Amino acid sequence: QLDVLLLLCSTSLWKKHHPTFKCILYADSMTISLLEEMNASGLWDTVNELPSNTFIDKNIFWASSKLEVLRYVEGPSVIMDHDFLTYRNLENYLKNKPFFAYEENGDGYYDTSWNPIINKVKDIINRPKPHAINCCFSYYPESTFTNFYASQSLKLMEFFTTEKVPNSKYLIFAEQLLLKYLLDYHKVDYDTLL
Numbered sequence: 001q002l003d004v005l006l007l008l009c010s011t012s013l014w015k016k017h018h019p020t021f022k023c024i025l026y027a028d029s030m031t032i033s034l035l036e037e038m039n040a041s042g043l044w045d046t047v048n049e050l051p052s053n054t055f056i057d058k059n060i061f062w063a064s065s066k067l068e069v070l071r072y073v074e075g076p077s078v079i080m081d082h083d084f085l086t087y088r089n090l091e092n093y094l095k096n097k098p099f100f101a102y103e104e105n106g107d108g109y110y111d112t113s114w115n116p117i118i119n120k121v122k123d124i125i126n127r128p129k130p131h132a133i134n135c136c137f138s139y140y141p142e143s144t145f146t147n148f149y150a151s152q153s154l155k156l157m158e159f160f161t162t163e164k165v166p167n168s169k170y171l172i173f174a175e176q177l178l179l180k181y182l183l184d185y186h187k188v189d190y191d192t193l194l
Contacts, residue, residue, distance in 0.1 A: 004034065007082040011043050014080075017089045021078070026050050026069050056154070057161040061171050064157050066135070070150035074143050081136040093191065099139040102194035103180070106130040110169070110177055117163050118173060124152055125181050132176035133183070137193065149182050 015023060025044040027035075032049055035041040056064045066079055073079075078094065084101075093099050110130035113119050118128075140146040156174035183190055 003082060004038075006085075008040060008043065010080070010082055010085055013086045015043070017086055018091065022046070024048060026065060028052075055161065056157045057164075060165060060168055061157040061161070061174065062168070063135070063171060063175055064154065067150045067153045067157070067175065070140070070146050071154060073140070073146055073150075076139070076141050077143070077146070078137070078139050079135075080138070084136045093193070094139045094141075096141055098141065098145075098183070098188060098190040100179075100190065100192050101134045101137040102192045104132040104134055104176065106132055106172075106177070111173060112177075117160070117165060117170075120163075121156055121159060124156060125178055128173075128177055128181045130177070131180050132172060133179045133190075133192075135176055135179065145182075145186065145188060149179060152182070153178050 011023060011025070014021070023044045024046045025032075025035075025041075026048050027050060029049055032041065032047055035043075035047070041047050050065050050068060053064065053068060058064065070077070070079060076094075107130050110132065111118055112128050112130050113122070153174050156178060157171070160170045160174060182188075
């Protein structure tokens with residue numbers, strides 16, 4: 001119930017402060033049915049059902065659906081978690097460079113190349129530092145980098161699924177640490193809320 005309430009609040013607040021933006025919800029069929037029963041699906045301009053992905057363990061990689069969406073997005077896009085609440089207009093920050101919630105320093109927490117499973121993906125991400133971009137709010141001004149990042153992230157998640165990784169630290173690596181690595185590697189200028 002809290003997750004659904006946060007989703008409704010997040011969307012309502014975003015629309016209140018960004019009335020010209022088109023809002024699209026990507027969700028599974030169960031969530032869409034629930035929102036329709038509540039007469040709440042009209043809150044979004046478009047509601048799309050996510051295709052099922054049986055190659056990724058959703059128990060570990062619960063955020064993989066964001067990457068599924070970003071893999072094919074065209075043009076500028078904002079993607080945010082259901083519990084990200086916006087209390088003011090952010091358009092001044094959404095210009096010509098990517099914009100995210102904040103950076104994370106995971107020294108002593110994030111696994112990197114010393115982990116034998118992570119060491120197996122050095123063809124995708126070689127010698128990463130334990131730094132990440134928190135993706136609860138992300139703005140991508142163009143789709144070339146976005147699509148590439150998403151496809152690489154999903155490759156990592158699929159590989160880690162085959163390795164039967166034990167926890168969501170691998171999600172952080174595949175989503176957030178990879179994003180920071182690719183932004184730095186490709187010298188993409190970006191900014192953060194914090």
